[in-house]
Amino acid sequence: MQRYILARLVQALVMLIVVSVIVFGVARMTGNPVDVYLPVDVSPEQREEEVHRLGLDRPIYVQYGIFVSGLLRGDLGESVKFRKPVSTLIRERLPNTASLVLLAIAIALVLAFPLGIIAALRQGGPWDVAARVSALLGQSVPTFWGGIMLMLVFAVQLGWLPVARKESLASYVLPALTIALFGFMLAGVVRLLRTSLLEVLDSEFVKFARIKGLPEYVVILKHALRNALIPVVTFVGMYFGILLAGSVTVETVFAWPGIGRLAYEAVRWRDYPVIQSVVLVAATIIIMTNLVVDILYGYLDPRIRYGRSG
Amino acid sequence: MAESPLLQIEDLRAYLFTRGSVVRAVDGVSFSVNEGETLGLVGESGCGKSMTCLAIMRTLPAPSGRIVAGRIRFQGVDLVGVSEAEMRTYRGRRISMILQDPNTSLNPVLTVGEQVAEPMRWHQQVQGKDLKRRVVEALRRVKIPAPEMRVGDYPHQMSGGMRQRVVGAAALACEPHLLLADEPTTALDATVQAQYLALLKDIQEQAHLAIIFVTHDFGIVAHMCDRVAVMYAGKIVETAPVKALFHHPSHPYTVALLNSVPKLRERVDRLYSIEGEPPPVDQVIPGCSFAPRCPSPEERCSREPPPTMDLGDSHHANCWKLA
Numbered sequence: 001m002q003r004y005i006l007a008r009l010v011q012a013l014v015m016l017i018v019v020s021v022i023v024f025g026v027a028r029m030t031g032n033p034v035d036v037y038l039p040v041d042v043s044p045e046q047r048e049e050e051v052h053r054l055g056l057d058r059p060i061y062v063q064y065g066i067f068v069s070g071l072l073r074g075d076l077g078e079s080v081k082f083r084k085p086v087s088t089l090i091r092e093r094l095p096n097t098a099s100l101v102l103l104a105i106a107i108a109l110v111l112a113f114p115l116g117i118i119a120a121l122r123q124g125g126p127w128d129v130a131a132r133v134s135a136l137l138g139q140s141v142p143t144f145w146g147g148i149m150l151m152l153v154f155a156v157q158l159g160w161l162p163v164a165r166k167e168s169l170a171s172y173v174l175p176a177l178t179i180a181l182f183g184f185m186l187a188g189v190v191r192l193l194r195t196s197l198l199e200v201l202d203s204e205f206v207k208f209a210r211i212k213g214l215p216e217y218v219v220i221l222k223h224a225l226r227n228a229l230i231p232v233v234t235f236v237g238m239y240f241g242i243l244l245a246g247s248v249t250v251e252t253v254f255a256w257p258g259i260g261r262l263a264y265e266a267v268r269w270r271d272y273p274v275i276q277s278v279v280l281v282a283a284t285i286i287i288m289t290n291l292v293v294d295i296l297y298g299y300l301d302p303r304i305r306y307g308r309s310g
Numbered sequence: 311m312a313e314s315p316l317l318q319i320e321d322l323r324a325y326l327f328t329r330g331s332v333v334r335a336v337d338g339v340s341f342s343v344n345e346g347e348t349l350g351l352v353g354e355s356g357c358g359k360s361m362t363c364l365a366i367m368r369t370l371p372a373p374s375g376r377i378v379a380g381r382i383r384f385q386g387v388d389l390v391g392v393s394e395a396e397m398r399t400y401r402g403r404r405i406s407m408i409l410q411d412p413n414t415s416l417n418p419v420l421t422v423g424e425q426v427a428e429p430m431r432w433h434q435q436v437q438g439k440d441l442k443r444r445v446v447e448a449l450r451r452v453k454i455p456a457p458e459m460r461v462g463d464y465p466h467q468m469s470g471g472m473r474q475r476v477v478g479a480a481a482l483a484c485e486p487h488l489l490l491a492d493e494p495t496t497a498l499d500a501t502v503q504a505q506y507l508a509l510l511k512d513i514q515e516q517a518h519l520a521i522i523f524v525t526h527d528f529g530i531v532a533h534m535c536d537r538v539a540v541m542y543a544g545k546i547v548e549t550a551p552v553k554a555l556f557h558h559p560s561h562p563y564t565v566a567l568l569n570s571v572p573k574l575r576e577r578v579d580r581l582y583s584i585e586g587e588p589p590p591v592d593q594v595i596p597g598c599s600f601a602p603r604c605p606s607p608e609e610r611c612s613r614e615p616p617p618t619m620d621l622g623d624s625h626h627a628n629c630w631k632l633a
Contacts, residue, residue, distance in 0.1 A: 123373075203414060204411060208415040210369045211406065213399070213400070
């Protein structure tokens, strides 16, 4: 297991290097940041000076070298737009995104588990149909539209909750619900859990557990559910990483001061240092969550823990 | 011989209701099993042997499987009528079952110790150290070497034979009176198979256990069983003490089955097999369901169901030609 984790870490490092090169290059293809914020009637000399101040007049490989050497010293550079160190920006924004996403996942799981289990146990019944239809809706309604609709009803019309921004705990409710309901999370878990539980419920060991005279809830919660959980854990883990890295839409709709909104602003302002750092942080988060998911498998399935396929 | 049988099944019908069709998997089966006795239930795949067992356990596949008629009298109680909660006090405690494939009948994510412990915990409220001791005992009973060392193992760390022993240990943990063994050795190697059968026989003698042994292997029948019931297309066509069945098979299906067992001392160019196939499972046949494959059917065979003929010495067969 340790060797495996070590190998995965090396792999992760290689991936981060590749990601850094790509994002570094792609960001620079979008144009020069000075053109976004300097007035249109600026003189060529002043523009030149600003470009020089940002170090953008040097060859691209030198720029990359400066970026990487800064990275190794823990210095992510300074934001062009906010005139602040990027590391400070990320430290301010990431907790806002993390708390929002964790809450969204908690909501999604609390709703999805009973729905998925009931759908599987009452296959073809009204609960199953309800669960599947709501999963389909959650999957097909675009996040931004769903978010705007929630905002319209609960914030604008009913006035129960704040419209946008992070001002109080109540501000969490609408964006978290949007991610949970329309961000694929609830729908994905319900569908995966249902399918995988149906398969497990059909297995011989579930039959044998019943033959042993165990109560039905033990058969389902202890024997079936744990076996059915593996695909669900994969999905939640991967999606957790993706959401952390990029709830861009929801954060933009709700003006949420998170990392996704930061990424959006950085792209609009061609804020190279911020774009690069946010993408790298996102890539790191995704790689780490995938690693955690892999380790979690081992706890769920002893066949993986002991390195044999059984 | 006035003792009443441990299990008496009367006209049991268990159907599978699927979209648009009804499979009469168990279609009017009657037989009985005495205490400590082994009844062989033989027949080809799909004839309803396993479904009969699942019907007795009342664990037919839900929601399609249902017992539609008949009685399952066990120790004087008709199991068809009891509540699900009461049925659970029978399952794994008074009646137990071993499934065919040890590779799939154990839960891959739970230790074997835990899986053997469950019936004792739920039925007999054994806990803690006592439970641990009982689990080791149960594993020792099925002759698992160094059972103290194996309780924490997961199924994939054991061989097929060992797994089937664990299944046996779990099924017999609460010392049931009746064990339904659904082809428990089919998935095992020949040598492991022999050991397992010897083990079952040992336990049976110690515990005065009655066994319904589902198989299609006449070698096992001869070795293990006291009496045999031959099943065809959801019905029992012949029941007899094991010797009588081998010496005087009476139903044409039994005869054909016995003929298809290859014999060591005879050289043949071609192994015997029964012509044709069993009738489609969702078809209702007015007469004898074996008539289309019978070597010498009579005209009434396909019209009216054959009567049960008493051939003496508790030998019965359902065939017009014996009438």
